[in-house]
Amino acid sequence: MSAIAFPAPRADILARRDAIIAGLAGLVAPEALITSDDERRPYETDALTAYRRMPLAVVLPSTTQEVAAVLRYCGEQGVPVVPRGAGTSLAGGAIPQEDAVVIGVSKMNRILEIDYDNRAARVQAGVTNLAVTGAVMSEGFFYAPDPSSQLACSIGGNIGMNSGGAHCLKYGVTTNNVLGVTLVMLDGSIVEIGGAHLDAPGLDLLGLIVGSEGQLGIVTEATVRILRSAEGARPVLFGFPSSEQAGAAVAAIIGAGIIPVAMEFMDKPAIEICEAFAKAGYPMDVEALLIIEVEGSDAEMDAQLARIVAIAREHGVKTVKESKSAMETAAIWKGRKSAFGATGRIADYICMDGTIPTGQLPFVLQRMAEIVKGYGLRVANVFHAGDGNLHPLILYNCNDPVEARKAEDAGNDILKLCVEVGGCLTGEHGVGIEKRDLMRVQFNEADLNQQMRVRAVFDGEWLLNPAKVFPLDGRVAA
Amino acid sequence: MTIHTPTTEAQACAVVASVAATGTPVTLRGGGTRTGLGRPTQVVSTISSAGLTGITLYEPSEMVIGARAGTPLAEILRTLADRGQMLPFEPMDHRALLGTEGEPTIGAVAAGNISGPRRINAGAARDSLIGIRLINGRGEAIKSGGRVMKNVTGLDLVKLVSGAHGTLGFLTEVTFRVLPAPECVVTLAWPGLADEAAVALLSAALGSPFEPMAAAHLPAGIGADQARTLLRLENFASSIAYRTDALGELLSQYGRPELIEGAASQELWHSVRDARFFAGSHEAVWRLSLAPTKAPRATAAIIQALPQARWFYDWGGGLVWLAVPVDEDAGAAAIRAAIRSLGGHATLVRAPHAVRAVVPVFEPLAEPLMRVTAGIKNSFDPAGIFEPGRMYAGI
DSSP states (O other): OOOSOOOOOOHHHHHTHHHHHHHHHTTSOGGGEEOSHHHHGGGSOOSOTTOOOOOSEEEOOSSHHHHHHHHHHHHHHTOOEEEESSSOOTTOTTOOOTTOEEEEOTTOOOEEEEETTTTEEEEETTSBHHHHHHHHGGGTEEOOOOOTTTTTOBHHHHHHHTOOOTTHHHHOOGGGTEEEEEEEOTTSOEEEEEOSSSOOSSSOHHHHHTTSTTSSOEEEEEEEEOEEOOSOEEEEEEEESOHHHHHHHHHHHHHTTOOOSEEEEEEHHHHHHHHHHHOOOOOSSOSEEEEEEEESSHHHHHHHHHHHHHHHHHTTOOEEEEOOSHHHHHHHHHHHHTHHHHHHHHSEEEEOOEEOOGGGHHHHHHHHHHHHHHTTOEEEEEEETTTTEEEEEEEEOTTOHHHHHHHHHHHHHHHHHHHHTTOBSOSSSOOTTTTGGGHHHHOOHHHHHHHHHHHHHHOTTOOBSTTSSSOTTOOOOO | OEEEOOSSHHHHHHHHHHHHHHTOOEEEESSSTTTTSSSOOOOSEEEEOTTOOSEEEEEGGGTEEEEETTSBHHHHHHHHHHTTEEOTTOOOOOHHHHTOOSOOBHHHHHHTTOOOTTHHHHOOHHHHEEEEEEEOTTSOEEEEEOSSSOOOSSOOHHHHHTTSTTSSOEEEEEEEEOEEOOSEEEEEEEESOOHHHHHHHHHHHHTSTTOOSEEEEEOTTSSSSSOEEEEEEEEOHHHHHHHHHHHHHHTGGGOOOEEEEHHHHHHHHHHHHTTGGGTTOOSEEEEEEOOGGGHHHHHHHHHHHOTTOEEEEEGGGTEEEEEEOOOSSTTHHHHHHHHHTTTOEEEEEEOOHHHHHHSOSSOOOOHHHHHHHHHHHHHHOTTOOBSTTSSSTTO
């Protein structure tokens, strides 16, 4: 794919590469500085693998102070910096450019403090999302945001992208679950924002940092909320004869005052792909599938599920399959959580990420099918039905450049459709490079300029993750 | 004092542009019930949201409500209640505490990030606020967020504006995520506990799987002769019965709780939410935000220095409401010294003008953060017209 432009690397920086590397070598331990071609190559791209650029150098600091020293140095030298967590961004949020130094936090992967009484944990930014839950699970606690990449993705990256997941309907996204951060600013100053208490003083800088895609500073530590797990959790599979009926059932469940912890939607192509991979027992004779998970004691789950099943029956549900064991629960979720990987086995695909008002679901599904068909391609849909976050997987052949271009165009049309019906360009993956050039679809000039002015307060020279989020041609000073 | 009352967003833009052109400082006004919050400001005119009213969007099945900023909060709550829904963060009503009159507005709830006891579990107002329309200091109408709850498109200016107390711009429209109202609510009250034990009880309960939606401790003399430690459960009726028993058993070392239901339960939580225990007195009132288990230690240190202080805890101990005599600094030095090493902060919520003019109302920030704060203010409001000095001197 080639539709997304990268800025031309600055020749003056490339010419100074040796001097810049020598400068960095004076700031960090030798093993923290990566300069050879072979070792830099894994940092060329993230999970948007269609695009790649070799960075000038990669630094993997072990302490906040090292991050500060490197950032101050790059700031002084006018060298762009690309912050990187685990590199799982599907939007190209961690893709470097040839004149940039990648600062990766993967070595900063310690859990520093767990405070069960105050329900908070302080962790370094390179800790994986799932490791936080892993560290507190024995006491019955968990960290709520659960992106599908949670085994690999880092808390630092989650904060950069304000990541979500399947259980956000009840527990919120990253911004609702972070209490504080240690932030290194471009001039090397280290600041604490928030902490183990609930509200920080002054402007909500924490709320601004979360989701800022590494453009305001580098987060090296975070204090996150940990929550006590429910006594039990149980998913149920529902198969519906049509997407309309599935959508109406979701609306009716919420209307009845029930907030399940998760409500996941899959269309027929997605069902087929996931079932072929995970053998989860998904029904094959339906057009739409819902996975609805409830929590509580056995009696509470029974009572809630009875109400949900009754509502589903009123909306013509064909299949109801309640998990009867931990194994069945794992299988049901394995099918859903492996949707992206399973799709990758049958075709190349791009995973889009837009959000719509849930009432628009039937219309949007129909329009998406038309759009993708119009390009001569196929699409499979998985969808967080409770909160309207769509993940159309557009299938194509990456060895065919014409088809690849069509897949990107179809994806862009779908995102425009999301905005048209009142939604937005990205629900949980971020803008990165992928949606940068669509930002004017959702925002007008004044909206974007205000965002960029705020960005420029932190980084007037646009050195931090510079070619991301905002259209390249519209930069505005503070 | 000129009062501008635009009735459309375009008029609001024109008003702001004209004010900015002359560099005239303005105060932004909703229902006027929270005018005493923050530092006193020197302004010559007011922009009121009274002409911008009405619910613009309500989709119960999508759990979203949008309204023009001047819409009375009561209208929002009534509309939601008609469909069995509510605002998740249970916004505080400041009228009793501040001795003000008028109708709280939804715009001011957003601008002040006004939350109540449910904040501990359901998040603050800023967590439910998903979209704003705002006139910045250039007289431009800008939007951030939207009407869907998952949205990571660009910088989250929604959060930045929520809690900025009008210093960044004039809100014209706000959109909130809502939740179904619970079928049943009950309060469990343990009598006679000292602060340390009470916070330990609340921590144990909040660390249990039984999901208390509010957790407060009222020491002896706050609303009753005897101390009361309160947990609120909200759910379907059958779950409430189960969870009441389960919590009683889990916390049996603290004695047996009394059950408070119906109007009495609601009244009690409104008193906690609105800090009504301090209404009508002449004391200065502070709000301390701390990690819950550190709160009793902070309070004990403060009482040593200010023996007449009265206090109670919300948010499982994480929010301490404190009333102290109004002397020169309203206890600021003693209070901030007591919490300095504990990682929290203190906000002066009620005090005479003269005190709020000299005592930092909000906790002073580290220098780099203050510089960023000034930069952000300038990026929204280059002429410095909106609520100058409301949060920090010169900002």
